[in-house]
Amino acid sequence: MKIRLDTIVKTFDTFRAVHGVSLEIGSGELVALLGPSGSGKTTILRMVAGLEYPDEGAIFFGEENATDIEVRHRGVGFVFQHYALFPHMTIGENIAFGMKVSKTRRSAAEITERVADLLRLVQLDGLKDRFPAQISGGQRQRVALARALAVDPKVLLLDEPFGALDANVRRDLRRWLRKIHEELGITTLFVTHDQAEALDLADRVVILDKGRIVQTGTPEEVCRAPENAFVMNFLGDANRLKATVTAGRASVNEITFDAAGVPDGPAELFFRPADIIWREDGAGIPAVILRVIDRPDSKRILAVTADGQHVEFDTAPEFPFRTTARGTLEILRPRVFSITPA
Amino acid sequence: MTTSRTRRPPRIGEKPVFRNTLIAVVLVLVALVIVAPLAIIGVQAFSKGAAFFAKSITDRDTVHAIWMTALTALIAVPINTIFGVAAAWAITKFDFPGRRLLLVVIEIPFSVSPIVAGVAYLFVYGLQGLFGEALQSADMKILFALPGIVLASLFVTAPFVARELIPLMQAQGRDLEEAATSLGASGWRTFFSVTLPNIKWALLYGVILCNSRVMGEFGAVSVVSGNIRGQTNTLPLHIELLYHDYNAVGAFAAASILASLAIVTLIAKVALERRGAGRIRRPALTGPALAGPKLETTEPGISQP
Incomplete structure (x- = not known):
């Protein structure tokens, strides 16, 4: 029926x-x-x-x-x-x-x-x-x-x-x-x-x-x-970073991401905790590790970016870095949503 | 090495002196205030022998008083049972303006002295009262007759059944009725095969308390009944009359009937309580059996604004 x-x-x-x-x-x-x-x-x-x-x-x-x-x-x-x-x-x-x-x-x-x-x-x-x-x-x-x-x-x-x-x-x-x-x-x-x-x-x-x-x-x-x-938030853990969109590109800490179709102005960049690659140096958003949480199948890393935004991501259990380590974040599969005025 | 501690301090509130004194005080008070007077009723009722006891309770006026009491109960208890079920149903299953007020109003007879109820009825139906003349001309006798006694009893015992049912029905919620209806049951069917079986012990408990109060009610009934011997006397009123007649043994004999009724009520009450009636929060059989930890895949707080 x-x-x-x-x-x-x-x-x-x-x-x-x-x-x-x-x-x-x-x-x-x-x-x-x-x-x-x-x-x-x-x-x-x-x-x-x-x-x-x-x-x-x-x-x-x-x-x-x-x-x-x-x-x-x-x-x-x-x-x-x-x-x-x-x-x-x-x-x-x-x-x-x-x-x-x-x-x-x-x-x-x-x-x-x-x-x-x-x-x-x-x-x-x-x-x-x-x-x-x-x-x-x-x-x-x-x-x-x-x-x-x-x-x-x-x-x-x-x-x-x-x-x-x-x-x-x-x-x-x-x-x-x-x-x-x-x-x-x-x-x-x-x-x-x-x-x-x-x-x-x-x-x-x-x-x-x-x-x-x-x-x-x-x-x-x-x-x-x-x-x-x-929807992004509700379906699972999601990180959120403040971003600015100009002409279809969203920029966060001078790194730009594709944001086709998102109107110019303030926006937010979302990504899942699994969608981060941590590097000791190289291109990416600079960040410092605040805390490492051990989980049965992974490690959850709590970090803060250079401009003070908090990020959480998951790594393999062998992740060697500890609190206060510095590095850069590469974000995979980012999603940009413009901030609708409330 | 263990050190034996022979003199451990007692648990809080369990100092022997305190404990024993408290228990003793309670026992003495129970004996003096509750048990002794009841025992005296039994002893006094038979003080002139069983034959006199039998003669006292088969006295024409006493028998009439017993009959009046039973008749009042036979009318008032069913009415208040229906009222109680209806009120509890309305209050717990429907939302309507004034619901909370109704809840309070139903309880008024508990807090008002019964004599106030009697006087109020006197004012409404009495000869000088609101409807007095109308009733007089219609030749309807309410006061100083059975209707008045029943009305006063109804007032006094109105809350008993409702009060037992409301908390229970509130705890049960509407799920069972909704389930029955969604399965195709009609309203009556739902009431008789789902609602009633789940409230029956509480209902019976309320009915028993209601009945014992109807039979024992003195204050309100004494105002409206007129105390006419052999006509409008209920058992409690008759006991008082006998006592004023210096017929102490007769009074005690009649009182022993009410006392036995109380004992029967008490036994029934305890039996029903064992079946879960009278307790406010009966463990809801329909509730969750295992309230285990919830599987949360979203950890709040990561990206909350």
Whole structure:
């Protein structure tokens, strides 16, 4: 089922949560809504589900305008961050709930069989008679997914599905969800504030900031060609240096970089910590090492440039230089964004 | 080489003198203030033998008072249960203007002396009161009759159920209801199969406290009931009457009924508390089980403005 959001606006009291968001999600696509807290991503998801209604704009499921269809008739599967399993029902009863209250009559045998199928799908066979309090967080989230899938939703919506789990469980569940999605091919929209999760899992990432979409694209597109400073910053560690752009060249400490298409004036030069080559002397931005941090697979160097700007970069573990060493920085893959007057 | 330290200083607040004195004071006070008076009720009730006790509690007026008390409870408790559930639902699941104010207003009967409630009802429904004449001409008897007693009891016990449910329902949030609705359940279905099972122990706890207060209420009821023997007397009022009649044994016998009710309530309360009712913050079964460290790939602070 294709989903289309058409200039959705939502305001809470006086706080504008979502400003005119338009978005299309193709049938069978797995899309991540990625953004910091307060970016409106959960609000958008809840509006797609019908748990909130937009003040303006429309939501289409396929060709049907679903904006005013209430949640119980909308046919979405919603997975909550804190699972929202019914604590007084067993795992089996939780999964069966949607089928029992549905208008489509199903026989008890049919329901039992479907519950067993779903438990197998989420790899929890044998836990049917446990209560939610008796299983782990990762298992609960899988039950929540099975429960949402039980009603054959047109769309699967997940609100920070792995937010409450610890790192290892998260990584496993992520890969597993991707597999399930490939098996079922159900249109899926999920919300996360974790870049790694979005990039790892999604076909397409929608990056939001302050209730607006700032960039949409495949993980490759958003990583390789971030459209603005926010995306660059949000997707991972980024260094920032003050620069001045004249005629398509950005200059930092008398070194110039390509900045085609960036208007003249003050700008910022961004680059990832891995994109620096340190030299004892030679061309580059002069800098002094302030601190060396050891990491399992690399060293993180904190340095300060001659004009007092801080830079962090990663080197091989064999990096021989220590605090107070002087040298120059060569920047690979720099990106220049002009400073928009705030 | 280890040096044995035989005379370690006691932990803070555990000096033997302090500790023993404090425990002794508490025990003596509990014995004098709580246990002894209750024991005396039992002893006095049977002081003229079991036969006299039986005769006292089967006295026509006493039986009527018991009936009045039971009837009041049968009417007031269900009403306040429904009110409590509705109020708790409204306050915890909806946002509306005046929500906080409602929360405070519901608690008023806890802080107001019951006699104030009685006098207030007297003013509203009494012969010289606001609706007095209208009621008189419609030949409706509110005061000095069952409706007045029920109204006063309702006022006094209004907060009991709501107060038990609000913190629990607040802690549970709206997720469960939202989940049930997204799975296709109707409003009623959601209430009966999701909300109610999760609040049932707290609800029962509130109902029991409410019931014991309805049955024991004296102040408000005494103002509005008129204390007519054999007609508008509830058990607590009847006990007072018997006592003023110098029928101490009868009074104690009747009091022993209320005291046994209290004991039943207490047992029920403890049993329910074991099932998690009455505690403000029940561990939310739906909450996160493992709040592990989050996998952060962005270290903030590198390029923040």
